[in-house]
Amino acid sequence: MNAVPEGLPAAAPPAADIDRLLAGSHHDPHSVLGVHPAGKGFVARALLPGAKAVTLSAGERRFPMEPVIDALFAVAVPEHPGDYRLEVEYDGHTTTADDPYRWLPTVGELDLHLIGEGRHERLWEALGSHVRSYETANGVVAGTSFAVWAPNARGIRVIGDFNGWDGRGHPMRSLGSSGIWELFVPGVGPGTCYKFRILGADGNWHEKADPMAFATEQPPATASVVTTSAYLWDDEEWVAQREATEWAAAPMSVYEVHLGSWRPGLDYRELADQLGDYLVETGFTHVELLPVSEHPFGGSWGYQVTSYYAPTSRFGSPDDFRYFVDRLHQRGIGVLVDWVPAHFPRDSWALAKFDGTALYEHADPRRGEQPDWGTLVFDFGRNEVRNFLVANALYWIEEFHLDGLRVDAVASMLYLDYSRKEGEWLPNQYGGRENLDAVKFLQELNATVYKRHPGIVMVAEESTAWPGVTRPTHLGGLGFGFKWNMGWMHDTLRYLSHEPIHRAYHHNEMTFSLVYAWSENFVLPLSHDEVVHGKGSLWGRMPGDAWNKAAGLRSLLAFMWAHPGKQLLFMGGEFGQEGEWSEQRSLDWHLLEEPLHRGVQDLLRSLNSVYRSTPALFSQDTSPEGFAWIDANDSSGNVLSFLRLGTDGSRLACVANFAGIPHHDYRVGLPAAGRWREVVNTDAEAYGGSGVGNLGLVEATEEPWHGQPASAVLQLPPAGVLWLVEETDPA
Missing domain, CATH: 2.60.40.10 (Immunoglobulins)
Incomplete structure (x- = not known):
């Protein structure tokens, strides 16, 4: 505490106020500084470190202020000086400034x-x-x-x-x-x-x-x-269309991107053009960005956020990011962003122990620390903390026109014992492991966001069997629009990693997802998490030589695009990136000079084109009425066949041969006799395949097969997938 000398000017404040003011512990400096009534007149006080002399200037009237102690100056004036200024003399120069302590609060x-x-x-x-x-x-x-x-x-x-x-x-x-x-x-x-x-x-x-x-x-x-925005949006048509769309029944194929390594060196505006061109060319409906909120450590890929309301400055200003979103909207591309409300880093200059106490984080380390990542967990039971996060979600959607958020690490929020051993976690008030505060937060988050913006999508990265993740909140669910289908991802990648000769013993891994496919609204994710930490690349997981790896990846993508659910694919997967992804280097774009890799990309473009124009593939994604098995039981042949059914009556048959050899003259049941067009054949020579197929057309006859009233004899390519669409009479 400062020692306040005796004999201070009459305009000086009480000694206790001086002590607290100079120590920085005064809760209301405005009650001391500025202009205040005193006796029959007024006193004016200013706190100006480094000042040699200070004069209060009120129009033509000037009142030299007396030094009180340290940087504190004061003067008595006969009447309120009105709209005054302070003339401050420092070493070598004088400046005129307004007084911060004459203004009313800016928070109402x-x-x-x-x-x-x-x-x-x-x-x-x-x-x-x-x-x-x-x-x-x-x-x-x-x-x-x-x-x-x-x-x-x-x-x-x-x-x-x-x-x-x-x-x-x-x-x-x-x-x-x-x-x-x-x-x-x-x-x-x-x-x-x-x-x-x-x-x-x-x-x-x-x-x-x-x-x-x-x-x-x-x-x-x-x-x-400090920043302001002068951006003028030009995406009204997109936003209006988005708000009127029921995304569960609309085409949605998502390209997941890490901005810094897609093509390193580009800023937001350059990415808007180059990434926009690429998305249009390849036919994706949406892009999903790894977190763009500011984060200090690039190696976290954005998942350890320190500034939740600021787009990372690595690629430009907030208005540059607005331009990025706007330009993609103008080209018909939706923009989703990964959002991280589960935890935050311990950096001493950020949220941790913000006011000297556990403020944003839970005070009890059994709830306030995340052992897997060495981070802190938000106190979801605190009103102001929930408000900080819910408002943040709205901020990104309203200020940056985002079309949705993918909420990271939901499972870590839902379970109090997530990654904790016995004795390291604190049960809820009922003795259970469910984090009831987090449940309440997630329900409030989704209810609030969907209330204000019904056309956006909220997606949960949730890897457990928690019930009702995409059930509406008024029915007791968490209220998300979609949930990542991690089970489908693990089963499918495990199956395809086996040599074809062994796949017969793992056939159930490809059929099990259809047991629960409509328990939630699912996204099928082949995300960044599957190409890091020693897992290799999608290309590298496929057995065999380069030709077989390409064939395996093509069959994976075609099976995925036909399976019920929306699709998400991390960058590089669309052309067969060979190496494991690293945020420190670019994708291996030079691989597109090789026919096998270019063929994978060409197939992906075809899949997106057919998908977007075929309601059977998306209009009943979340309903069992949109799917029917043709034959799920040919494990010895490694063949799966099924129908996708649209609300418009359209039908598409998917026949997948995961064997390493072709199956010639393979009869498949179909729902109607007549001509069926082969709209996708992953083994086509144009995609780098061997060219086994059906010359683009098959004729189904009225011979019942597989429980269907008609059937056709097909040539099934090795490690290949066929999509057949019923030809309709133009009349």
């Missing part, structure tokens, strides 16, 4: 109430940094307001390049029991770097990035950046 009572209730759905408009301007008698005053939630802080200062990272002159005020601290700083504008210097409940000072920052410095730098 309704905002504070909603924040306390955890129901502020536009939280980003109340907290964070916001450039503002006010009309005054002496002209417009422009500056930036700062507001942050830190209920256990003893004091907070704003520091930044505007004050030499010395916050002594910019202490914030506490807005009562809300836990919000606020300050408007005139003269601070876009591009300013800043942080909060927080005197924590632990008695220590902590320099923290703004949890609500809308922009950041480029890592490894960690400051938050």
Whole structure:
């Protein structure tokens, strides 16, 4: 505590206020600084570190201020000075500035109430940094307001390049029991770097990035950046179409992308054009980005987020990211982003122990720490924390027009004993392992997002048998639109990794997914997780030489695109990337110079084209009425055949031969006699195959087979998949 000398000027504040002000622990510096009634007049006080002299200027009236102690100046004035300014003399120069301590709070009572209730759905408009301007008698005053939630802080200062990272002159005020601290700083504008210097409940000072920052410095730098948006959107047609679409019954093939390694060196605007061209060329309906929220460690791929409200500055500004989304929308491509509300890193300058206490994380390490990743777990039972996350989801959808979020690591949120041994976890109030606070959060998240934006999709990465992940919240479900089908992924990749001669003994791995295919609304994921950590690539998992690897990958993709559910494929899988993916290097685009790899990409383009134009493949994805087995039992031949059925009456037959040899003159049951077009043959020479097939057309006769009223004799290619579509009379 500072020793306050005796004989202070009459305009000086009480000694206790001086002590707290200079120590940075005053909860309401506005009650001391600025202009206040005193006796028959007023006093004005200013806190200006480094100042040699200060003069209060009110029009033509000037009042030299007396030094009180350290950086504190004061003067008595006979009447309120009105719209005044401060003329401050430093070593070698004088500047005129507005006084931050003459302004009313920029966070309103309704905002504070909603924040306390955890129901502020536009939280980003109340907290964070916001450039503002006010009309005054002496002209417009422009500056930036700062507001942050830190209920256990003893004091907070704003520091930044505007004050030499010395916050002594910019202490914030506490807005009562809300836990919000606020300050408007005139003269601070876009591009300013800043942080909060927080005197924590632990008695220590902590320099923290703004949890609500809308922009950041480029890592490894960690400051938050004041920013504004001037972006004008041009995607009204896309958004209107999206809001009117029932995605469970619409085509949805998703290309998963890590922006930094797709083609390294591109920024958001360059990616908008080059990635946009590629998506249109290959026929995907959506792109899903690995997390774009700012993260300090590139090796986390974005899954250890420190600034939840800021697009990573690695590729440009927030408006550059808006341009990226807008351009893809204009080209008919939806944009999904991976979102990480399950956990956050321990970086001392970010969310961890934000106000000197466990604020965003749960205080009990049995619930507040994630042992697998060495991270911290959000306290989902705290209103303000749930609000921070729900509002964040809305922020990305509303401010950046995203078409949905893929919620990461849902299983780790749902189970209190996730990756924990006996004694390392704390049961819920009923003695169970379910995290009831997380369940409530996920239900609130999905109900709120779908209420405001019914045309978006919320996708859960959830790997357990938790019931009702995609069931509506009013029916007791978690309320997601889709869930990743991890069981299908594991079974299918395991089956195809076997040599064809051994696959007969694993036939059930390819049929089991159809037992539960309609228990949830599923996405079939071949994601980044399947091509890292020593797993190799999809190409590398296929047995045999290069020709057989290409054939195996082509058959996998065609089977996947015909299977009930939406599709997700990580970048590189579409052309047979040979090496395991690394965020540190580009995809091996040069492989497209080789016919086998180019053939895989050409097939993928054909699959997307037929898929998007064939309602049988998507219109009843989430209903058993959209699927029927033809024959699931030919394990010795490694053959599977089934029908996909559309709400428009369309029918597509998929016949998959996973044997390493062709099956000639193989009879397959079909629902109608007549001509069936071979719209996909993965063994076509154009795709690098051997050319075994049916010359594009088969004739089904009225010979019952496989429980169907008709049948056709087919030539089944080795490690090949056929798609047959019933020809209809144009009349």
